[in-house]
Amino acid sequence: MSRSGGRRAIALAGALTLAAAGTAVAAPVAATAAAAVTATCTKTSDWGTGFEGKCTITNGTDTALSGWRLEFDLPSGTSIGSTWDAAKSVSGGHYTFTDAGWNATVDPGGTASFGFTGTGSGWISGCTINGGACDGSGQPGGDTQAPSAPSNLRATGKTSTSVTLAWNAATDNVGVTAYDVYRGDTKADTVTGTTATVSGLSPSTSYTFTVRARDAAGNTSPASNAVSVTTDASGGDDPGTSGGKVIGYFAQWGVYQRGYHVKNIDTSGSAAKLTHINYAFGNVQNGQCTVGDSYADYDRYYSAAESVDGEADSWDAGALRGSFNQLRKLKKKYPHLKVLWSFGGWTWSSGFGQAAANPAAFADSCYKLVEDPRWADVFDGIDIDWEYPNACGQTCDTSGPDAFRNLMAALRQRFGSDNLVTAAITADASSGGKIDAADYAGAAQYVDWFLPMTYDFFGAWDAAGPTAPHSPLTSYAGIPREGFNSDAAIQKLKSKGVPASKLLLGIGFYGRGWTGVTQSAPGGSATGPAPGTYEQGIEDYKVLKNSCPATGTVGGTAYAHCGNQWWSYDTPATIGGKMTYAKNQGLAGSFFWELSGDTSNGELITAIRNGLG
Known part of the structure; x- marks a missing residue:
């Protein structure tokens, strides 16, 4: 979710669609036969060492198609990686693609399509659709045997x-x-x-x-x-109520310089408005879940004045202290609250590649750590923040497009149905970007929900600008990058088959800023990152609301120009608009990074809670 001190840039998506973008190279199976199900595959981009492709299934019959299965072979040295809008399986050079569920039904005369990226210079051969040749000859393939009943x-x-x-x-x-x-x-x-x-x-x-x-x-x-x-009786304290989830990240390092402790969640009024807290972060090392900061997590002594319930921690051997014990006390005071232990984040995601090599062993290590008898009652599940599967974050991962799905499947199997399993995921909806790099739709069946990180789209890592809001809800004229806005991410995930009811809208409780800016409107040039309390280019909302008040809105979020600084951040008013969007889209609710950025009376979380109803 974030490194210490704040979030970071979503790295630019790979330059996969360059000189050859738009080139269509037809597969040798494009002829159409009457009254048959056919398929045509093309290269939509080809840059010599790789390509992007698309296959379209056409139902030329007078009966609706209830599911499809396309198969073909690739020559040695050519392979397919990321796939969207279909499920992929591979055996040597033989590839099989089946519908993603939501696009299984193809009406008479209708079509269904899926896309993919590949490496190598070869192309497909031996294409079949539902057992018959893709050009319609030899249809329908003869499979008349129904599956057994589940x-x-x-x-x-x-x-x-x-x-x-x-x-x-x-x-x-x-x-x-x-x-x-x-x-x-x-x-x-x-x-x-x-x-x-x-x-x-x-x-x-x-x-x-x-x-x-x-x-x-x-x-x-x-x-x-x-x-x-x-179904259960309705109740305002039901954390699973559709559309009503409010999830806040608690950063363990906040107990140091920031002086933000679990007690602050209570005194700010935030605890009553939250449904879930994600505790960030546990580390991922040597293919296992490990403790991130033992002192902050379970060893720091809290005096009576610092403690949620007014009682000091015990120095007895084996007694639980630190933030874990404070979370235990907070849950006792607010029985509706659920707490998940989040692993990874910007700094600690490099270990996921090794974890993905043996998902079952990784899942077992995580379960044993989260369910450690010392704090098993504190946690209600696990949250995974892998930045980013089969793509680049602080480091680059090459585990393959199926690694994330396999990892989440193993976690669900090990944690079972009585624990929550969730994941913070990329919001890069650009063509060929991070959403396209991993099988998020396939992983959705194993998670209770996804938290797309719909913030940090733009920031002063581009030191010269152009200035742009880091968390736009929608696109706008002049936005620096296609697909870098919240709505684009939500729509792309939904189009791939991720249910809206398993998606939350992300809010940043901080701003991103530049200095050396003369233009008030977005799109201005800059000389570098604006100064920040803990890190250049980033500042908490509780500071910015006074130091650089908002002067305008763009793309559904706020921006501010004060002196030679330009900042973007969400306000209670823009959060209200985003919550209306979340409800209209049928999302599961909203989450935010992170609790210490809010005011002492919880202005932003109040806007989220009120907006969701």
Whole structure:
């Protein structure tokens, strides 16, 4: 989420679409046959050593297509990495792509597409769609065998407005591509894994669910066993209420220079407005979760005056102290609060590559640390902040596009359904950018929610400017980079199949600024980062609201020009607008980095809570 002192630039996406951008190189399978399902693949960009491609499936029949499976081979030295809008599997040089669930149904005459990036100079051969040649010859491929029924359908969690389900996988002679979840006779969701959360339900209401499996040829299994679930009664303290999550990061290093402690969450009035706290950060070393700062975490002595409950820490051997003990006391005072231990962050993400090489071992180490008997009652789950899978942050990761999904799958399996598993993820929605680099849609089935870091899009790491708001909600005329705004990230994630109900909107409780600026409006030149209390170019909202008050808004957020400095940050008013957006998009709520940037009476968190209702 952040290094000590603040966030950093989202590194520029790789220059993959350069001279050859826009070049279309047709696959040798582009002929169309009447009354058949066909597929055409093209290179949309080609720079010699790599390419970006797109495949389009066309339903030329008079019957709706209920799932698709496209396969082809690549020559030695050519491979496909990042894939979007489809699930990918690889065996040697043979690639198989199946629908992402949300794009499984293709109406007569309709199309579905997916994209990918690759390395090497070769191209595809032996293309088939649903078992028949991609040019329509030899259709339909002859698969008429339906999958077996999913078994052991069960409810693994519920709130007043949602039910989480799990089931045992079905089998098929070719392969299951998706599962359709039914609420009564109504299809409520389509997923590729064996879990689903059905949202938008009414409190204190009984619902009956079944699941059916589908294969690429559209064959549908019998229904699973039925399970009936009654949702919880509604209540303002239900942290799982759809659209009402307010999640704040607590930075462990805040107990030093900043003098911000767990007690401040209480005295500011923030604890009553929060649903979850993410404690940042644990480290990732040697393929394992490790303690980040033992002194701040569980050893610092808190006097009675510093403590949440007015009682001093014990010096007895084995007694828990530090922020962990204060969080325990805070949860006792506010029973609705949930706390997750977050691992990684900007500085400590370099260890995820080794962790991804053995996800099960990593997950086991994390579970044993989070569930350590000394503080097991403090934490309700784990949050992963990998900056960034298969892309560059402070260091560059080359684990591959499937690594993040595999890591989250292992964590879910180890932590089970009784613990929360979440992840802070990139918000880089540029073409070929960080969202495209990893399988976030595939990982979504294993997480309770994602926290897209919709801030730090722009900042004084570009010392000369142009000035631009670090957390624009929407694009605007003159924005320096396509795809660098919150709405673009949310829409791209949704288009890939991540449910809106598993996404939160990120807010920064700080500003980013330049100095040497003469132009008030965005887009001006600068000479470098503005001075900050802890780090150049960054400052807390509680300081900026007085030192450099907002003078305008752009892209749904505020900016300020004072003297020769130019800052951008969110105010209670712009947060109100962002919360309206979050509700209109059906998001799970909002989260923010981080608690110490707010005023002593919690102006910004109050705006989030009031905005979400």
